[in-house]
Amino acid sequence: MKKIEIGHGSGGRLTRELIQKVFLKYFNSEELKPLEDAAYIRLKNHNTALTTDSYVVRPLFFPGGDIGKLSVCGTVNDLAVSGAVPGYLSIGIILEEGFPIGSLEDIVKSIGETSRNAGVRIAAGDTKVVEKGKCDGVYINTTGIGEIARPLFPDNISPGDAVIATGTLGDHGTAIALARDEFAIKSRVESDCAPLNGLLTPLFEIEGLKWMRDPTRGGAATVLAELSDLTGLGVEIFEDKVPVREDVRFISDMLGYDPLYLANEGKALIIASDESAGKIVGILRKHSLGHNAAIIGNISSKFKGARLRTRIGGERLLDVLEEDMLPRIC
Known part of the structure; x- marks a missing residue:
């Protein structure tokens, strides 16, 4: 056979x-x-x-x-x-x-x-x-x-809550793009594909945990734009706080991709109260899948939509992905 x-x-x-x-x-x-x-x-x-x-x-x-x-x-x-x-x-x-x-x-x-x-x-x-x-x-x-174990709904979210990423963004999408051999680029980037239950289950006991989502197709930007639509609140993240591997950033610049819209298969975005955010990041960083966890932004009632505050102080709107940059990434 x-x-x-x-x-x-x-x-x-x-x-x-x-x-x-x-x-x-x-x-x-x-x-x-x-x-x-x-x-x-x-x-x-x-x-x-x-x-x-x-x-x-x-x-x-x-x-x-x-x-x-x-x-x-x-x-x-x-x-x-x-x-x-x-x-x-x-x-x-x-x-x-x-x-x-x-x-x-x-x-x-x-x-x-x-x-x-x-x-x-x-x-x-x-x-x-x-x-x-x-x-x-x-x-x-x-x-x-x-x-x-812990029901999580977007209507739990309030202004002032923190946005947390459990690790570097865009790894899976980049690995898939390079694995298709359509680009003459050699890289050590690997998919972040991993089961997250061991990383996330300990957070169920923390009172300030509000909501979570894994940013697969459409990436982190699409998830945050959808979250704003669901809650009617604004979501602001800061470019200098978003964890992205340097090689992923470099390859994205070369190919015209945006790491915020690339798929992830071993990361989560978490919304938590500002008071509990530091504790959550501390727990995540103790796990092998959460070493690069970081608070990347916050929830606001002063505007609607999702936006990125750039390193030079500018502002860029984050909308739901319109066209799939990389079909069949999962």
Whole structure:
């Protein structure tokens, strides 16, 4: 068995062989092993968060990750920034006829390792195969279930609250752009793809925590512009306080990108009371994923919209991204 055949999606012998030899090799939760039409899962309470996402990233393998790792991190992070503790995932995989089994196994192994590192269990899965040329190798859909520990809503936000970034912005978008080999640029930039539940869960105990979001497609600028629309409040961030890697900034200048609009897959934006912001940053910086955490701005009732205060004292409006600079970044 070296390549995916149409029969691997038939539901028959080849499907079972693929499940047994590839998927169950790396997905070994008790919930999945019976291979029934539905999995039985255990929840401690009835306050449940549910999210789903699909992944079509190109290329499938990139510095710092791959589509498998990304599919776990993206869904885990959506739950974590919503104030939930991730517990279970379902994995749906669409494969192109002829896709190498070895590459599939690398992706499935990555899913298994990342889910274990994030402390989540794969409880259900599905596989379909389409004709050659009808799919770009692999597409993945993940659904995540978590238990709500700290409900977070934008109407909790007040003027004077602080805006916090958990780390450098624009890493993932830059890594994907360079991995496509469309530019003759050599760089050590890697995707920041990582599960954030270990970083963010300790913050659930802090009273001043108001709201969180992971700035994926559209980047930090789009998230802050949408937040202003949701709350009717102004959001101001300061260019000299926003953490951006120097190589990311340099490459963005070369290619005409803006790091504030580039995707991130291992960072969060946090709104917290001014009184608790310093404590939150201190907690974040103790974690390996939060060493570069910083307070980057504040919430205001004096204006509406999102804006960037530049290093030279100017002002630039931040709006929702209109056109995707880098399609298929997740």
